[in-house]
Amino acid sequence: MKLCIDDANVEQIRRILEYYPVDGVSTNPSILAKTGRPPYEVLREIRSLIGPEGELFVQVLSPKAEGMVKEAKKITAELGRTTLIKIPCVPEGFKAMKQLKKEGIRFIGTAVYTAMQGILAAKCGAEYVAPYVNRIDNMGYDGVQVARDIHDAITANGLDSGLLAASFKNSQQVLELVRYGVKAVTVSPDVFDGFVKNAAIDAAVRQFTEDFEGLAGEGKTMADC
Numbered sequence: 534m535k536l537c538i539d540d541a542n543v544e545q546i547r548r549i550l551e552y553y554p555v556d557g558v559s560t561n562p563s564i565l566a567k568t569g570r571p572p573y574e575v576l577r578e579i580r581s582l583i584g585p586e587g588e589l590f591v592q593v594l595s596p597k598a599e600g601m602v603k604e605a606k607k608i609t610a611e612l613g614r615t616t617l618i619k620i621p622c623v624p625e626g627f628k629a630m631k632q633l634k635k636e637g638i639r640f641i642g643t644a645v646y647t648a649m650q651g652i653l654a655a656k657c658g659a660e661y662v663a664p665y666v667n668r669i670d671n672m673g674y675d676g677v678q679v680a681r682d683i684h685d686a687i688t689a690n691g692l693d694s695g696l697l698a699a700s701f702k703n704s705q706q707v708l709e710l711v712r713y714g715v716k717a718v719t720v721s722p723d724v725f726d727g728f729v730k731n732a733a734i735d736a737a738v739r740q741f742t743e744d745f746e747g748l749a750g751e752g753k754t755m756a757d758c
């Protein structure tokens with residue numbers, strides 16, 4: 534399973550990278566807009582933080598396939614071949630995907646709300662498919678189940694693709710898909726923090742320290758004994 538950060542805030546990315554095992558960073562136009570900074574400037578900083586091998590996900594905006602392909606070429610020229618182009622799973626997007634596949638440009642299918650959108654993207658050669666789990670939940674459907682359906686269809690049909698499950702609002706949604714064996718999840722910094730935010734965890738760690746200090750002295754650790 535790959536674990537990515539779904540954000541473009543450089544300070545937050547630096548912080549999460551310092552503590553957690555991260556494989557890449559995903560962005561979308563709304564996430565980039567939140568930074569208020571020139572997009573390529575931000576994306577280059579993110580690229581330098583994750584290194585040339587880290588997967589960086591950047592979305593196109595053009596409404597037509599030809600424009601999407603043009604954007605994809607510019608993005609990969611600016612940010613390297615480990616940058617995956619996020620293509621919305623709409624008809625023009627599928628047309629663009631087929632062209633990108635021919636040209637050897639890596640891409641993923643995004644804005645996925647239905648299982649068939651994801652399956653079509655996988656069939657077009659998308660390396661990943663990004664179902665929006667929480668947004669689907671908010672529509673009154675089951676986002677985890679839609680994601681599982683796509684994962685199952687990819688597996689059953691032997692397609693060379695997998696999920697980059699996205700739009701999570703809590704740990705449980707992430708856990709449900711990770712234990713299902715999806716290819717990747719992308720998670721915002723606040724959801725990352727939620728993985729280990731629990732008063733019982735803090736209390737347990739504090740108690741170990743207090744007990745040990747009672748034995749060895751204040752501030753002492755195993756390195757001092």
Ligand code: G3P
Pocket residue numbers: 539559560561665667668699700701719
């Ligand atoms: O990048 C797509 C997805 O992660 C969006 O998440 O939080 O806007 O639903 P969110």
